Amino acid sequence: MSQLKPISHLDNIPSTPGKFKLEKSQPYIHRLRFHTSLSKLTLWSSFFLVFILFYYVLSSPSPTLPSRRSLNDSWGGPDWEKRVTRSTKTSAHGITVLVTGAAGFVGTHVSMALKRRGDGVLGIDNFNHYYDPRLKRDRQKLLERNGVFVVEGDINDAVLLRKLFDVVPFTHVMHLAAQAGVRYAMQNPGSYVHSNIAGFVSLLEVCKSVNPQPAIVWASSSSVYGLNSKVPFSEKDRTDQPASLYAATKKAGEEIAHTYNHIYGLSITGLRFFTVYGPWGRPDMAYFFFTKDILKGKPITIFEAPDHGSVARDFTYIDDIVKGCVASLDTAKKSTGSGGKKKGPAQLRVFNLGNTSPVPVSDLVSILEKQLKVKAKRKVLPMPRNGDVKFTHANISLAHKELRYKPNTDLETGLKKFVKWYLNYYPGSKKGSSAW
Numbered sequence: 001m002s003q004l005k006p007i008s009h010l011d012n013i014p015s016t017p018g019k020f021k022l023e024k025s026q027p028y029i030h031r032l033r034f035h036t037s038l039s040k041l042t043l044w045s046s047f048f049l050v051f052i053l054f055y056y057v058l059s060s061p062s063p064t065l066p067s068r069r070s071l072n073d074s075w076g077g078p079d080w081e082k083r084v085t086r087s088t089k090t091s092a093h094g095i096t097v098l099v100t101g102a103a104g105f106v107g108t109h110v111s112m113a114l115k116r117r118g119d120g121v122l123g124i125d126n127f128n129h130y131y132d133p134r135l136k137r138d139r140q141k142l143l144e145r146n147g148v149f150v151v152e153g154d155i156n157d158a159v160l161l162r163k164l165f166d167v168v169p170f171t172h173v174m175h176l177a178a179q180a181g182v183r184y185a186m187q188n189p190g191s192y193v194h195s196n197i198a199g200f201v202s203l204l205e206v207c208k209s210v211n212p213q214p215a216i217v218w219a220s221s222s223s224v225y226g227l228n229s230k231v232p233f234s235e236k237d238r239t240d241q242p243a244s245l246y247a248a249t250k251k252a253g254e255e256i257a258h259t260y261n262h263i264y265g266l267s268i269t270g271l272r273f274f275t276v277y278g279p280w281g282r283p284d285m286a287y288f289f290f291t292k293d294i295l296k297g298k299p300i301t302i303f304e305a306p307d308h309g310s311v312a313r314d315f316t317y318i319d320d321i322v323k324g325c326v327a328s329l330d331t332a333k334k335s336t337g338s339g340g341k342k343k344g345p346a347q348l349r350v351f352n353l354g355n356t357s358p359v360p361v362s363d364l365v366s367i368l369e370k371q372l373k374v375k376a377k378r379k380v381l382p383m384p385r386n387g388d389v390k391f392t393h394a395n396i397s398l399a400h401k402e403l404r405y406k407p408n409t410d411l412e413t414g415l416k417k418f419v420k421w422y423l424n425y426y427p428g429s430k431k432g433s434s435a436w
């Protein structure tokens with residue numbers, strides 16, 4: 001704006017009546033300065049307002065359209081779409097399942113089982129570095145050799161999720177992507193909120209708005225029982241005393257599932273897994289790193305309860321968990337809504353998937369010693385206050401009744417299969433370990 005522009009009569013009107021009065025005798029230059037600073041102020045205020053509005057529009061999520069596209073796009077294009085379509089081809093009576101966290105431990109096993117029986121299966125995984133991503137890449141190779149394509153992407157990327165549903169009308173979602181681990185939550189709390197809460201909501205937002213809506217089965221956790229001391233843990237027991245942020249985010253997931261079922265008619269089944277173990281397992285879990293350290297001759301720490309009692313887990317073998325997951329998909333009723341609108345009440349379920357026979361951690365170590373033929377260097381320490389609970393034990397009568405769930409692998413048998421896989425996957429890991 002030019003400073004030489006003639007001043008209009010409006011310039012003589014005070015902004016605050018009675019407080020500002022222009023003297024007729026005041027020199028022209030004073031009026032010009034006042035006018036200029038007022039214009040500048042207006043101009044900058046407008047800029048500021050436009051900026052705020054622009055930021056607001058960009059950052060506020062639209063209820064139907066996702067707000068942003070992934071920064072790390074490794075998807076899209078005709079070839080990619082062909083792979084997605086090929087992976088989701090079904091046999092005559094097959095279902096079409098999107099498996100989140102497909103390169104994870106449980107995700108890989110469930111995807112394989114579904115594919116084997118003729119379902120259409122597509123995986124999605126963000127391949128994060130919580131534990132060695134090479135193991136995830138090897139699981140991906142295994143899946144791809146068996147006809148399951150794993151899309152690289154995050155469940156928080158709603159554009160990608162929507163695209164997948166545009167290409168394939170999934171009948172089911174098996175949601176296994178999560179930030180796992182009880183103790184790690186103290187180091188990286190944000191990752192639990194990102195995956196287990198924001199990611200779950202992002203997935204449900206897309207599922208509720210597509211047509212047809214898929215039925216959803218997802219991984220909750222035995223950790224929701226927290227400080228509950230009534231055993232065995234039944235689905236009816238209280239779950240309002242989580243002992244870790246991990247548990248709290250899984251409990252939050254169960255409440256979020258209730259909301260989306262209630263408002264949008266999504267059919268949702270939550271599965272409370274009890275310390276799942278087996279081949280292709282997670283290196284952050286005790287049975288896995290105990291094996292590694294025992295073989296290396298390194299000391300292992302075994303936690304004990306404050307009363308010097310043993311800490312025990314209802315360790316559950318992966319094949320039993322897979323059967324529970326598949327039975328949940330097969331018994332899931334259809335969602336009742338479409339395009340974001342509920343048309344009637346929908347199914348909402350929660351099941352314990354455990355083994356119903358807790359084993360002290362020190363006994364697990366004894367089994368490993370026997371199978372590895374190496375003596376462990378045990379250090380017994382009090383259980384740190386970082387999220388652990390003393391005891392887990394599943395009551396599985398509900399899962400048995402509704403899913404015909406019946407675990408049949410005891411810890412010794414399951415660990416034998418794990419150890420066989422471990423020694424084969426990490427050849428040379430036994431070198432240097434002193435024999436028992």
Ligand SMILES: O=C(O)[C@H]1O[C@H](OP(=O)(O)OP(=O)(O)OC[C@H]2O[C@@H](n3ccc(=O)[nH]c3=O)[C@H](O)[C@@H]2O)[C@H](O)[C@@H](O)[C@H]1O
Binds near residue numbers: 303
């Ligand atoms: O059921 C679940 O929902 C969870 O199961 C699993 O948690 P947890 O049951 O805690 O398994 P995990 O860490 O293998 O510790 C096993 C035992 O070893 C004890 N433990 C552990 C470490 C150690 O150094 N020493 C030790 O004694 C420890 O005190 C514990 O008693 C999954 O990780 C979690 O993601 C979630 O899925």
